[in-house]
Amino acid sequence: MAVDKSRTWIQRVGDVREINVLGFVLVAGLVIYALNPTFLTLFNIQVIMRQVAVFGILAIAETFIIIALGIDLSVGSVVAFVGIVTALMMGWTGNNIALSAITVLAMSALIGLYHGVFVTKVGVAPFIITLGSLSMFRGGAFVLTRGYPVLIRDESFRWLGQGLLGPLPVPFVVLLVVAVITTFILQFTSLGRYIYAIGGNPEAARMSGVPVTWVTIFVYVQGTFLAGVVGLIIASRMSEGLASVAGGYELTAIAAAIIGGTSLAGGIGTVRGTVLGAILMAMIDNALITLRVNAYWYNLVIGAVIVAAVTIDVLRTRDQRTV
Amino acid sequence: MGDNGKSLLQKLTGFREFMVLMAVIVLSIIIYAFNQNFLTPYNIQVIVRQVAIFGILGIAETAVIITGGIDLSPGSMLAFNGVMVGLLMMWGVDAPLAIAILLVLCIVIGLYHGAMITRLGLVPFIVTLGSLSIFRGIAVVSTQGYPIRIQNEFFLWIGQGLVLGIPVPLFILVAVALTMNYILNQTPLGRYIYAIGGNREAARLSGIPVRRVLTFVYVQATVLFGISAIILAARLGQGMPGVGIGYELNAIAAAIIGGTSMYGGIGTVLGTIIGATMMALIDNLLVLLRVEPWWSELIIGIVIVTAVTVDMVTTRKRLAD
Numbered sequence: 001m002a003v004d005k006s007r008t009w010i011q012r013v014g015d016v017r018e019i020n021v022l023g024f025v026l027v028a029g030l031v032i033y034a035l036n037p038t039f040l041t042l043f044n045i046q047v048i049m050r051q052v053a054v055f056g057i058l059a060i061a062e063t064f065i066i067i068a069l070g071i072d073l074s075v076g077s078v079v080a081f082v083g084i085v086t087a088l089m090m091g092w093t094g095n096n097i098a099l100s101a102i103t104v105l106a107m108s109a110l111i112g113l114y115h116g117v118f119v120t121k122v123g124v125a126p127f128i129i130t131l132g133s134l135s136m137f138r139g140g141a142f143v144l145t146r147g148y149p150v151l152i153r154d155e156s157f158r159w160l161g162q163g164l165l166g167p168l169p170v171p172f173v174v175l176l177v178v179a180v181i182t183t184f185i186l187q188f189t190s191l192g193r194y195i196y197a198i199g200g201n202p203e204a205a206r207m208s209g210v211p212v213t214w215v216t217i218f219v220y221v222q223g224t225f226l227a228g229v230v231g232l233i234i235a236s237r238m239s240e241g242l243a244s245v246a247g248g249y250e251l252t253a254i255a256a257a258i259i260g261g262t263s264l265a266g267g268i269g270t271v272r273g274t275v276l277g278a279i280l281m282a283m284i285d286n287a288l289i290t291l292r293v294n295a296y297w298y299n300l301v302i303g304a305v306i307v308a309a310v311t312i313d314v315l316r317t318r319d320q321r322t323v
Numbered sequence: 324m325g326d327n328g329k330s331l332l333q334k335l336t337g338f339r340e341f342m343v344l345m346a347v348i349v350l351s352i353i354i355y356a357f358n359q360n361f362l363t364p365y366n367i368q369v370i371v372r373q374v375a376i377f378g379i380l381g382i383a384e385t386a387v388i389i390t391g392g393i394d395l396s397p398g399s400m401l402a403f404n405g406v407m408v409g410l411l412m413m414w415g416v417d418a419p420l421a422i423a424i425l426l427v428l429c430i431v432i433g434l435y436h437g438a439m440i441t442r443l444g445l446v447p448f449i450v451t452l453g454s455l456s457i458f459r460g461i462a463v464v465s466t467q468g469y470p471i472r473i474q475n476e477f478f479l480w481i482g483q484g485l486v487l488g489i490p491v492p493l494f495i496l497v498a499v500a501l502t503m504n505y506i507l508n509q510t511p512l513g514r515y516i517y518a519i520g521g522n523r524e525a526a527r528l529s530g531i532p533v534r535r536v537l538t539f540v541y542v543q544a545t546v547l548f549g550i551s552a553i554i555l556a557a558r559l560g561q562g563m564p565g566v567g568i569g570y571e572l573n574a575i576a577a578a579i580i581g582g583t584s585m586y587g588g589i590g591t592v593l594g595t596i597i598g599a600t601m602m603a604l605i606d607n608l609l610v611l612l613r614v615e616p617w618w619s620e621l622i623i624g625i626v627i628v629t630a631v632t633v634d635m636v637t638t639r640k641r642l643a644d
Binding site for chain 1 (some may be wrong): 622
């Protein structure tokens with residue numbers, strides 16, 4: 001097998017990990033299918049794809065941030081907050097989708113900018129600043145709505161969350177687009193190299209002239225920006241803004257990234273692997289429903305799957321890892 | 324080390340915990356101005372019990388974070404432990420024995436965390452995230468969602484009792500705080516913990532038994548979670564599978580506000596307790612002001628960010644001198 005010499009050793013390690021996850025996904029898929037054939041009906045696959053899209057986009061956002069030695073705990077809360085602002089804006093602008101979407105995405109980017117600035121200029125730990133946002137935006141979402149949904153009365157807006165492009169749900173197509181763009185950035189641009197460099201060794205990166213501050217700010221901006229995209233998707237899917245959506249999604253997104261090979265130690269991770277991790281998480285989520293598992297078992301199963309997937313991955317790559 | 328021309332104020336704010344303590348005192352005065360009920364014995368007891376629970380959780384996290392790790396399981400362990408001890412007593416096991424069994428169970432779980440982290444090399448975030456789900460799941464499955472009534476007098480006294488007018492949980496908190504403080508400051512084990520947090524490789528190369536120390540840190544964490552769970556279950560009179568959701572973030576926030584650094588190597592028990600007190604005070608303030616519940620998340624978030632920012636800015640000034 002020819003080795004692509006333009007790929008760094010970091011990327012080759014990432015490759016190995018993806019085979020593990022892919023294997024896990026396929027095996028899990030087969031087992032679930034054996035237990036209940038409706039798992040693989042077109043309808044159910046589309047349901048899974050919608051969930052993969054949500055988890056996947058958030059997980060890709062986290063991947064960028066984690067590779068650069070950061071973390072973002074706020075994405076779930078931002079998703080909910082964005083959904084509500086979207087619904088409110090639709091109401092205020094007479095259902096002007098373009099204006100609402102642009103405003104909301106700009107707002108998301110600004111939140112990311114706030115994170116980035118506090119991490120780089122003020123020096124607050126990413127865990128804390130995004131933890132603060134997790135509370136602020138979730139709380140803010142409830143304060144704005146008192147828990148009640150804000151309805152979106154526009155038929156055409158539904159297309160984003162509920163529509164289909166051929167056999168593929170629109171959110172899944174959005175995920176594919178995001179995945180392609182982010183893979184391109186990570187593998188083929190200097191920005192991508194800088195992100196890996198910062199994660200590998202921040203001091204060395206700084207001394208080799210990497211604009212650490214700007215790159216760090218960028219990863220946080222893209223993080224909440226993508227959370228904003230997901231917020232739009234979910235608001236569209238539900239045709240309403242609801243303060244309680246996406247609870248805990250930040251942890252699922254981070255887990256998906258880590259299962260896919262992103263390392264919390266920084267410098268390692270791929271979009272491919274992350275998407276596979278998201279597929280696994282969405283599949284398990286769906287399987288629990290399809291297999292009519294008693295709702296009380298959800299937490300237990302998801303936790304066990306996360307630990308098992310990562311353990312298997314670690315055991316298999318033990319000899320090959322140099323980290 | 325010369326004076327460097329520092330003003331008196333700068334010298335005072337060099338004591339990190341002092342800053343947060345000042346904030347707590349100011350906050351208390353503000354709360355009292357808003358609502359005289361703040362200083363009634365009943366309300367103070369409420370605050371004290373709250374501080375005990377979050378303080379013990381925070382102290383547990385402090386040691387873990389000092390080593391550069393993290394434990395996301397406290398919230399779920401509160402539920403799991405509460406349910407387990409409730410079940411044990413329901414099956415007729417006497418309270419002291421039930422507590423002992425529970426603590427042994429906590430040690431085993433802590434050993435599991437330690438083994439996964441030190442032997443398999445899994446990151447603490449993932450291992451404890453898994454536990455967050457797994458143990459919440461076990462708690463829910465074993466009770467089918469129903470709380471377990473606890474009627475044992477001795478057990479309830481732990482959470483609800485008073486000794487000389489002081490709530491029992493406060494004594495437990497003090498005991499835990501003194502013990503952990505002693506370990507961290509007066510024993511080689513404590514020095515190893517700080518050393519690992521400062522530079523793990525250097526620590527390993529200097530002969531520190533990193534694996535054993537890390538395992539200890541995660542074991543002490545789960546044991547302290549167990550103690551906190553006992554206090555909570557005793558206070559509620561129930562083992563509830565639904566408690567503690569989100570508490571891990573509060574525990575970590577208490578530690579961070581109190582000066583523990585996410586980057587490792589820095590943190591104190593006293594700071595964490597002050598941090599936990601501040602969070603309990605804010606919670607209490609919102610209740611006394613009859614603020615609607617959803618405001619508390621928003622305000623807690625703002626407080627966390629403000630506290631840490633102020634701390635960072637003042638730390639920078641100190642380091643620059």
